Amino acid sequence: MIVEAAQHRAESVAVRCGGESLLYGELLLRAGAVAHTLRDLGVRRQDRVAVLVGKGFAVPASFYGVLAAGATLVPIDPNSPVRQIVRILRAVGARHLVTEPKRAGVVAEALGHCPDVAHVVGLEEIEGRDDVFCMPWNEVGTRHETELPDIAVLASDPSYVLHTSGSTGVPKLIRHTHSSAMSFVGWAADEYSLTPDDRLSNHASHHTCFATFDFYAAAYAGAATVVLTPAVLKMPGSLSALMERERLSVWYSVPTALVQLSLRGVLEARDLSALRWILFAGETFPEKHLRRLRQQLPGARFSHVYGSTEVNVCTCYHLPEQEAPSPLPIGRPCANAIADVVDEELRPVADGEEGELLICGDTVMSGYWNEPGETAASSEQVFVRRPAGGGFENVFFRTGDRVRRLADGNLTFGGRADDQIKVRGHRVELGEVESALLSVEGVEHAAAFAVPDSEGSSKILAAVVGSVGSADTVVAQLRGRLPVHAVPSRVELLDTLPRTPTGKVDRKALRRSARTEERKG
């Protein structure tokens, strides 16, 4: 993909970050250097190479470098707690890690628990670990081969393994093939008519399926990706200034980021006329915020995109020029997907009735990475085989999402079938937050529950029973164990947890009393 872009547009910008440019020709050289380095360090087809880097040029260089080496990319969230990094490295059996100097401390700690990782690209050395071979970036950069390694790679080979945040227990490891990745990328480039003149935002971290669009779809079209650094993303006024300066034309993120922009981004002072598509996914966009944003950005078209890391994008809804319907549909299946709405027995339900969404399509993952004892997710539970005639079968993915099909063919989202919620676009399983709470010394019972926050997303609250000094000490201990977005924003100490007649924790009662509390405060 980048080879083609590099041949035709070596002098075109591939990636912008911090006001600097990386041209396609330069990206190809950097990726080639990584690929040859990895091959020399013993990487072979289908080996898993983990990539632990923050936002910057190292992301595309290592992405394409790992793929060009014929290996399977395993991008790891740089904000993960160490124990999470260890879990992922061990689960996928990585022997090679690509990283950067500022993560030396974390890497050293993680590798203490990962004896199989024997090669690290991006560090000078790891203190006390002579057995790990390290190669710093400046040495990688001395390789100037214009050709990429000549390796046969099949469309059915794994391209990358993405992970969910898996708060405490175990992250889900989602394995995509070159074929499922490219099906999504090709569809996206086509649906949004991406051209070499486009400049796509990169809002999300490199380990998410959002980044698949930001980087690969851009490269597919020969367009540029503009990396939005974490500092800028926390300051909506700076973000909108950068969007203007970089003349961003396509945006893709969770709604929360757009709500922030709309509320605090001083959009009236910016010229964002280059912005032609705004894609959002991952959560419901609160209607009043969406309406205001559309007024603020009258030149842009809006697209509500639905999917998950397991299926990439599988439905989308382009908002009409007039007032959008309420609730906002998630749209119709993409050209490369088929959707069925079924009841608990997996029988199709009538239009207008709620059921679980099943997806069969080219963008669906090949399965969860499943080393015995290491991962909780089982592919068997989420794939359903349905007869397709002639003795063949179609494999459908059970999304776990409740939907309804409207008379016009559009689907609307009706919530989750399990206790998974979204916090500012991050997937969180409440059960995992509860196990983290229970792992705090003194905590006997714990319940985590979600309430709406002021910006249309959810926040997590928790109640615990036990002998712990104060709620603050519980929260402080959780900070190292859970990703930040999964740490409850408030923990309450109770004498007992409210229970339903059947003895289950009564989350509804907890939510009610939390709302009363907030009104008082």
Next chain:
Amino acid sequence: MADDVHEIEDRILAYVRAELLASGETVGREDDLLSELLDSVAVLRLAGFVDQEFGLTTRPQDFVVENFESAASIARYIRRSHTARQGG
């Protein structure tokens, strides 16, 4: 005046350490708060603290990287705002 600035920086750092960081994390006057140390919710809380503690009203156009990058840049922003108010 340098003492004033340091005093402001120290009050900001004390808040950040006590309220926004995990126990054991350290932070200095010039350290980058935005890139990795604080998440977006913590940054909003910090801005709220600055407004309340130093009598400012941070407008959206002031809520930018240059003003909130580190304790030192927040202290400069506070002083500038105070001066502007006295002058105006």
